[in-house]
Amino acid sequence: MKQPLVPKVEQLAPHCWRLLNHGFSMNTGLIVGQDRAAVIDTGSGPREAAGLYAAIRRITDVPLLVVNTHAHGDHVFGNGYFAAKGVENFHATAAAIEHLRRNGESERQMVRFLEPEMALRQGDHSGIIVPGNIVAETGGTLDLGGVTVQLFGLGPGHTSGDLLVRCGKVLFAGDLVEEGGPPNFEDSDPYLWAELLGRLVRECDVDVVVVPGHGNQVDLEFVRRQHREMLAAILEGESIVRSWPAGSFDPTAHQLEVLPYGPEQSTIFLQRLSETMP
Numbered sequence: 001m002k003q004p005l006v007p008k009v010e011q012l013a014p015h016c017w018r019l020l021n022h023g024f025s026m027n028t029g030l031i032v033g034q035d036r037a038a039v040i041d042t043g044s045g046p047r048e049a050a051g052l053y054a055a056i057r058r059i060t061d062v063p064l065l066v067v068n069t070h071a072h073g074d075h076v077f078g079n080g081y082f083a084a085k086g087v088e089n090f091h092a093t094a095a096a097i098e099h100l101r102r103n104g105e106s107e108r109q110m111v112r113f114l115e116p117e118m119a120l121r122q123g124d125h126s127g128i129i130v131p132g133n134i135v136a137e138t139g140g141t142l143d144l145g146g147v148t149v150q151l152f153g154l155g156p157g158h159t160s161g162d163l164l165v166r167c168g169k170v171l172f173a174g175d176l177v178e179e180g181g182p183p184n185f186e187d188s189d190p191y192l193w194a195e196l197l198g199r200l201v202r203e204c205d206v207d208v209v210v211v212p213g214h215g216n217q218v219d220l221e222f223v224r225r226q227h228r229e230m231l232a233a234i235l236e237g238e239s240i241v242r243s244w245p246a247g248s249f250d251p252t253a254h255q256l257e258v259l260p261y262g263p264e265q266s267t268i269f270l271q272r273l274s275e276t277m278p
């Protein structure tokens, strides 16, 4: 086994930790009850998962279950390592499970620099473990023993099957909220994502601590800004798409500059917007 990648560990609340994986700055969550603990997202492959598992075992020795916020490889490719450590229950939305079944193998390349064994499907724990516990569309709860965790979706957004995980004041938002980099629009529906962020802003308590999929934890005001920014980008993006000849995709450097997401994500944003525009 290659050297485990060691995460940075930070306690956010009495039962709640964030483990920051350095590779993609992806946040793994840990919620610990008296009987069980929930691990939220497992990293990009066996190297990150081994570092996560060792860090988690320094905090608790209770049995673990896994919740995957969505099906992107940097969040689920560590599942194989956790399965080998005896974890049996992996929770995700039906849409995320379908996405992982369909696209998991083709996503291996995204982790090639950080997790070469995962990218090449070589060595231990490099298989793709698809969650078997489907979270109902109406959401669900997990009783960890004296600590209750809420799982809920708000419809498609960053992907077709994003799951949010709440424990007390702490909300693990997966990639629906991004800090330190632009949102990733690759598999998104920008309209539904913006709508979902609006609901999140309306429904969350003002003192919520939001752990984004990547980067540092943020507050409700940050989510509100991301929502406003996405609404403004949609308006701007619609007028850009309408300026092109029908059926063409032709963003200019200037058009990309007026969008807030940098040239790469702004291009993908326009692509997804043009595909979902009414």
Ligand SMILES: [Zn+2]
Pocket: 070, 072, 158, 175, 184, 213
């Ligand atoms: Zn993602």
